[in-house]
Amino acid sequence: MPAAAAAARKLSRFQAAILLSAASCTLRKGGCRSRGGPAQPRRWPPRAGDSHLLRKQCQADQRMGAGEEELFKAINTIRFLSIDGVNKANSGHPGLPMGCAPMAYLLYNEYMTYNPKDPLWPNRDRFVLSAGHGSMLQYSLMHLAGYESVQLEDLKQFRQWGSKTPGHPENFETLGVEVTTGPLGQGIANAVGLAAAEKHLAARFNKPDATVVDHYTYCILGDGCNMEGISNEAASMAGHWGLGKLIALYDDNRISIDGHTEISFTEDVAARFVALGWHVQHVKDGNTDLDGLRAAIDAAKKDPRPSFIKVSTLIGYGSPNKADTHDVHGAPLGKDETAATRANLKWNYGEFEVPPEVYELFSNAQKKGAAAEEEWKSAYAAYKDKYPEEYAELNSIYSSALPAGWEDALPTFTPEDKALATRLHSQTMLNALANVLPGFWGGSADLAPSNMTLMKQFGDFQKDTPEERNLRFGVREHAMGAICNGIALHSPGFIPYCATFFIFTDYMRSAIRMAALSQAGTIFVMTHDSIGLGEDGPTHQPIEHLASFRAMPNILMLRPGDGNETAGAYLAAVLNAKGKTPSGKVRPSILALSRQGMPNLPTTSKEAVLKGGYIVHGGDAKPDVIFIATGSELSLAIDAAKEIEASGKVARVVSMVCWELFEDQDESYKNSILPPDVTARVSVEAGSTFGWERYVGQKGKAIGVDSFGASAPAPILYEKYGITKAAAVEAAKAQL
């Protein structure tokens, strides 16, 4: 970076050019007055809180001199590409790109190391636009920087069907976008995951004589992100972990959809981040003070703590009538105001027109990135020679291929093996996988001894032991999920897992959904999966959760019934985390695991789990009645089937361990398991019956729990809620 950065910094005296440049201002008490120039921002005189910005702009304006054109053009190009994209779509958010263009320009053309021609180069700096609604900022920069995924034509297709420039940044649509953002706060939590991943890899693989992992994670977040609880959780973790290479720039524009943030957001954000253990700075004028921004980023890079740079900006900077108002937040500027903004910023280019010298300016980033990648490749090759074992591990983490024979690590079980809760089997699997999958790591939201998620062979990932692989998330489910998504998307060989009680998926549902949407192969290990957890009562007992995730696209909801099925669930989870799916898409997985013990069954197998549903009792014999069960109710269903058989009928039991995998199968397989002409069917699952009509049909009976649970010992609850062999037998007999 040094050469390019130095070159770019020569431009710093041009900073004034990003001003309301047409205005020739006279400094006055409390503000500045335009003299014959275009209209000033609507609210005039400015509030006490923003007057420093406007004053500063005027002062800087007066410092303008010859040669300022280049930076002016680069930053205003970003602004106008964003304005034009939103106008053409007639939908979107121009305000943030207009305000954040200066800081984002610096990141993309002075600070970040990346190669637009090889967007997935492992050692690239990561950038996350946590305020994802400002997506045109990122698309404009990616285009200028030379990403092939974002051509000028793509900018014109903003928010259109099939385009590479959707409403919010989507990693699965646009090569070079690291994570999917939009739901506020997810991005900063992803960024914490990206930075944690880097810190881990660097500590684990770098050698005194060989640095092969070394990059920063930058994030731009807004007021909305900072209001969301998830961001506080994630920031608290980042402070605790000492993620010194995470640099977050807070676009402090004081405007949200409801208007000025003074109506709902008057806390001292900077002081909060100090309390969270961050290095905190304030750039008071993010509109013009490029040197101030540079100084802050430089200081941030030097500080061992994660850095929070509060950058005060004007939303919609440059728009004479809409800047600093919520009108510019989420609606197109429109024809007239765009014209006024063009005049105001003296922008004499056409729609979507990029001055050639701006492309030229941005070629710095490409050259610098290509050189850095070459340099890294040499170092990596040398590392391979000198540290072949570590290289193999690291390379596995950089690859989506699975090591040969990895699945053999998953044990099998027979009925002679001890009856155990599936959460305990899960612990066995986690520990086994950690030995064969170098990228497998994770932890729990302060429930490790209950979720059984510790890898015994490793210590804790902590500030001073980042090479370790057990993550301690504290009671922060939402950030945990999003941090794991960041880890998953950092390197294709990472398979992060995270754990809590199944009920607390309610606290992290958006992160789980973002995993499904953005194809982050996170494994969500969810124990205490039904009323079977007993005394903790209805606040802790999941009811609707299985159904609620079966309805969610692109995620596996697995509920294994014994040791073999738990092994199979991990087999499926890992395969899907690597895109071994019908569509080739990565699918994350949720494992619902029991608190209570259950026997190992003779007919289960890990391979069968991959079919989603299969016969565990009754063989191929044409059944009179089919029981369909999952998880802790599987052995109960078999007991019921045996009782039915005692009366001379043929009963089949199907383990429906994963509906999604079953639906992946072809019709003939599905019909062989659930013959359409066998309509006597009983499902048994200690959860909502919602959705079970799919498999039991109109005539069948779904046994489950459709009200909230209660506080009592588990066996009593099963009895009271009618999840019993007797109820299953009775339901079957009623159909025979």
Place this chain on the structure above:
Amino acid sequence: MPAAAAAARKLSRFQAAILLSAASCTLRKGGCRSRGGPAQPRRWPPRAGDSHLLRKQCQADQRMGAGEEELFKAINTIRFLSIDGVNKANSGHPGLPMGCAPMAYLLYNEYMTYNPKDPLWPNRDRFVLSAGHGSMLQYSLMHLAGYESVQLEDLKQFRQWGSKTPGHPENFETLGVEVTTGPLGQGIANAVGLAAAEKHLAARFNKPDATVVDHYTYCILGDGCNMEGISNEAASMAGHWGLGKLIALYDDNRISIDGHTEISFTEDVAARFVALGWHVQHVKDGNTDLDGLRAAIDAAKKDPRPSFIKVSTLIGYGSPNKADTHDVHGAPLGKDETAATRANLKWNYGEFEVPPEVYELFSNAQKKGAAAEEEWKSAYAAYKDKYPEEYAELNSIYSSALPAGWEDALPTFTPEDKALATRLHSQTMLNALANVLPGFWGGSADLAPSNMTLMKQFGDFQKDTPEERNLRFGVREHAMGAICNGIALHSPGFIPYCATFFIFTDYMRSAIRMAALSQAGTIFVMTHDSIGLGEDGPTHQPIEHLASFRAMPNILMLRPGDGNETAGAYLAAVLNAKGKTPSGKVRPSILALSRQGMPNLPTTSKEAVLKGGYIVHGGDAKPDVIFIATGSELSLAIDAAKEIEASGKVARVVSMVCWELFEDQDESYKNSILPPDVTARVSVEAGSTFGWERYVGQKGKAIGVDSFGASAPAPILYEKYGITKAAAVEAAKAQL
């Protein structure tokens, strides 16, 4: 309170009795050493961070003198009732009650004003145990204080089927418990709602010569609560709103399930609360320093900001081998350690034995509360005479009865009325209801102009205008939901509503579930309810959300299709918020509302919505095919039916606006709407088809969206995803 408080404070010199009283200590560098007494806490010497506690205990111990018995007994009674309850249940959390007994004793017997003989007296102080796993603390106190809901026998039935003492505090099980807690962080957010409700009522109804609303809200929260993002959101709101009568005591015991909080929670919590605008104090020795606790609570009451009192305690205080370890957090002490604790605290009483003088001591609270209620009743009667209009409003808020004729405020619509989005109809309803329901208020999580949730006749509830009724939650969905639940449970006449995009129920799902579980009649106004929101793309487009809430117990999921149905949705929501349900239980409601406009249909009605599903096209004629649709797809289904009719068949369209209300109906009604012998059925809904088998059967066809959405204009998405009249017609024809 003065007399009783003064009496109680005389006891303050007895504070030393709550020590490890048998230990006769000598102060030494860094700690104290027991001299012939029972064993000391396991980790010895103490950490730097807690040595002050142990030192202090030793010093205080030396100050012990005659007459200390009473407080010793009261506080230790709380401890041992909790220990015994958890032991007997063989399940639960003794550590928190043992550590928090001193502060909780002070609240229940010196500070709080309440009447155990009339637990619902409107002007009572509210108490919330946000760390709900410590429920035995609250049950023990409620028993000692004289709540009839918690007899000694109930303490022995802790966590058993049908008991009044479930695993976590449940307002719907135990009269005198204000809100349901357990999922961490919900309680402190509920407490913010309770305090906001008080501030609102006080500002709206008190007069210079008449104070009829005046109470405090106290909350005990723990490390877990403070790690959760929701608590930061809620605390930020409390600071912003200046809720000066909210006093939160933070049980800083530094132990969570994973062990010492140093492994995941090293932020400066107190500094964070300062940044959030709270008055913050630290009581360094919550185990013994009752005067320090009293001074802090006194100062908290005087400060105009919400108060955060960090109270450092030892978890499991008194247990010689388990105090200050996670072993005492969530497991019974067991026989041996209980015996050791008894010896250590010189507790010579039997299991569940309450010394008579402790009951006597607690009779203060009853006397004080009864007197306060009498005083208030006089004031309220005088208020009625002097301010009859205000009295009527306030009394309506204190009652679960609905004002006569309130429902007439909900307008009706004809096809001639303008086609509008249901979010716009919703705005009409909200504004209409606000005029006739004095307890109707709410707001949005920074999406008011999109959710259309402003009540135009009112201003914003803010620090200095708390009498107003528009709430501005900022981008804090989770806290918003829990705050509204607190408001709902403050007074039976409150009907709070809160709003965001439907997708962001993912951020507040636990709060919505807690509304359903705890029978808080909150109305969740969720707009932008499908891919029909268009360009914002898949991060913003709900898919599985309708299904996920239909699976949730005790909540209405309503998706109205035009103006009349939106009116009907509010009719249902308000009735259910008041317990007008088959079970008599309060049910909250979620309204899914469209971004896009849709026509007013000739056959819809608000009353019909109360049936959940009803015929909107085709009348009583026996149909050949039934279309079932909701919300924005209703008119599309009617268009499809008309096309089918053109080919000579009879088509019926059913609006299934609310599955839960439909399931409330008797079989004959349901069969009249969906005749079982008509198996040609087509459902149309722009969301997951998951669960629709219930109504379309095995032979029918569900038209919906089972993958994530995309970023494009809405009409294009409907076309691309096949939510079209043509698709509906084709699906019907395939069955005819």
